[in-house]
Amino acid sequence: MTSFLEIKNLHARVADGREILRGIDLSVNTGEVHAIMGPNGSGKSTLASVLTGKPGYEVTQGSVHYEGRDLLALAADERAREGIFLAFQYPVEIPGVNNMYFLRAALNAVRKQRGEKELDAGQFLKIVREKLKLLEIGEDLLQRAVNVGFSGGEKKRNEIFQMAMLEPKLAILDETDSGLDIDALRVVASGVNRLRDPKRAIVVITHYQRLLDYIVPDFVHVLNDGRIVRSGDKSLAVELEKRGYADFVRAA
Amino acid sequence: MDTLDALRSGASEGYKYGFVTDIESEQAPPGLNEETVRFISAKKGEPEWLLAWRLDAFRHWQTMSEPHWAKLRVAPIDYQAASYYSAPKPKSGPKSLDEVDPELLKTYEKLGVPLAERAALAGVAVDAVFDSVSVATTFKETLAELGIIFCSFGEAVREHPDLVRKYLGSVVPQGDNFFAALNSAVFSDGSFAYIPPGVRCPMELSTYFRINAAKSGQFERTLLVADKGSYVSYLEGCTAPQRDENQLHAAVVELVALEGAEIKYSTVQNWYPGDAEGKGGIYNFVTKRGACRGANSKISWTQVETGSAITWKYPSCILEGDNSVGEFYSVAITNNLQQADTGTKMIHLGRNTRSTIISKGISAGRGQNTYRGLVRVQPKAQNARNYTQCDSLLIGSKCGAHTVPYMEVRNSTARVEHEATTSKISDDQLFYCRQRGLSQEDALSLIVNGFCKEVLKELPMEFAVEAQKLLAVSLEGSVG
DSSP, rough: OOOOOEEEEEEEETTTSSSEEEEEEEETTTTTTEEOOOOTTTSSHHHHHHOOOTTEEEEEEEEEETTEEEESSOOHEEEETTTTTEOOSSOOOOEEEEEHHHHHHHHHHHHHTTTTOOOOHHHHHHHHHHHHHHHHHOOTTTTEEETOOHHHHHOOOOOOOOHHHOOSSEEEETTTTTTTOOHHHHHHHHHHHHHHOOOEEEEEEEEEHHHHHHOOOOOOOOOETTOOOOOEHHHHHHHHHHHHHHHHHHHH | OOOHHHHHHHHHHHHTSSSSOOOOOOBOOOSSSSSHHHHHHHHTTTOHHHHHHHHHHHHHHOOOOOOOOOOOOOOOOOTTTSSSBBBTTTTTSOSSGGSSSSHHHHHHHHHTTOHHHHHHHTTTTOOOOOSSOOOHHHHHHHHHHTTOEEHHHHHHHHHHHHHHHHTTTTTSSTSHHHHHHHHHHHHOOOEEEEEEEOOSSSSSSTTTSSSTTGGSSSSOEEEEEOOOTEEEEEEOOOSSSSSSOOOOEEEEEEEEEEOOOEEEEEEOOBOOOHHHHHHTTTEEEEEEEEEETTTTOEEEEEEEEEOSSSEEEEEEEEEEEETTTTEEEEEEETTTTTTEEEEEEEEOTTOOOOEEEEEEEEOTTOOOOEEEEEEEETTTTTTTEEEEEEEEOOOOOEEOOOOHHHEEEEETTEEEOOOEEEEEEEHHHHHHHHTOOHHHHHHHHHHHHHHHHHHHTTTTTTHHHHHHHHHHHHHTTOOO
């Protein structure tokens, strides 16, 4: 039986021809949290980009199946509507567009795909309030323009809030810990933990083990030079932190 | 979305009453000379003074030459080749919708223009029968009870000659500029409104409602007078692209606000911009100016310019009265080969006069978009204030945005501020939106509407909703 997300021998290159992913194999099932770690330039963010359909990458070999379907055949927005969510490392500013308005447009696009009714402003606000409570996030961010003038911590909180609203089946968190102080990290991590669900898979991409103290993964994979060089349980992350990437990469 | 549909159907009902077909057909021979001017005036049964006024304008025009200071490339216009008086030509347009540019039809569909109206807008010769017992009649009665005059320019000349004579040309003199002089000599028809003292016009005066507006021709003339303490909001234009066989449109709009009066003038201009190669588009050379003649008066211009091959237009305010206020809110889009040179003039004459300019230019395709604005503070304008903000948004790498602000300050107590930004829609913004489930088109529309928000919120609600949709349609295909 194939997994919920099945990546086989995935090769991908960027526009200038450099091959970044060189044969990734990875199976992810719902209910699982996978951490992908690796040194700078190992291909972590590229993997997130390829899975979410960001323009500028070309898959040259291999396949990705999501719920048994060929994921690579779908456009970026179709993937999102099918339940794939990316928490961005650098959330993008959209001046003049109210955060609530943006989120409602996104949620309704996703709901439409799921065959659910679009929400009016009142229904939407009700859900917003529930989720805010769940994540211990204040309402302050909602009336501002999308990510404009947000602090690093606010941006990341907003990403997790969007994730809570959109209820994805597969959530990919790209370096969500970068630029966060320890308090912000705790808030964000506890938000993610509340979103752990038997029907949801979460892939956490991180450079540091620190985040994994808060979001404890079921599996840890080490990426180097575009390949997964080791996989294990959460103890792998601890070991990695002790020995450093350099030692690991040599051993592999 | 419910509101949008409701508004759209409301708007289209307005439309249903907006056309008449009882104009006798007669055409002046091509060419422009004094005889032409006399012919037009006679044809319209005008009084002697108006003929003299037109002739005066014509003589002025003959001494003038086309302005070339704008950042526009304009193909030479042969002013002697056109006919300056013609009733609508029922046989010269496309015979049916099958002959109309399919792109134009697609646009109508996207904007939700009812089938029956598409033909009329596309210039197809149709003998449409419209319900004559209309909303327009009820509407006119309500206005009449308040003493508000709202009629075609021709009717105003016949029924209210004193008012017309008093204010015509008082804001835009006949010899003001080449195109205004041309309009003054040969104007076809247009709108007239007068709001009596202390009256707050209870509804938006809209060309949707006024019979004849759709056919008032290439040299339209509008005169709006708001008497002391009155208020009026006027809507001009239409979101659906309108075709016209006349390439050159040179309209003049004059606004007069007396003491304590307020005029809000909103335009959505979507004349046919030509095809993707720029063929067949309209030249829109318009002079719009308002005079805040009395103390504490206010004139506010809001425009959304998406159409025309070339737009040359500077809605301006002359702030004569003390404490008077002028505002200009503008969105101008140029896509494909469109060119726009637009902006405003704020002339501060009175004390404590204030003006605000918010301009949003969007360039896509190979479009060229120029903001050109003048803020002038005259010596007697103590404590004048101006705030100007010009933002340009580029989509793609073959378009251009230009900002040309002029400031002439002759009073040391003035405070004049200017801010300008230029930005580009980034791939990252688009991807961010798409990763949240929005289609490419919805993503673009969201970003552009966000960029224009400060201007769109100035539009009356029903217009704002249509304008948002229009922005999206105007930029279609601009991102690969």
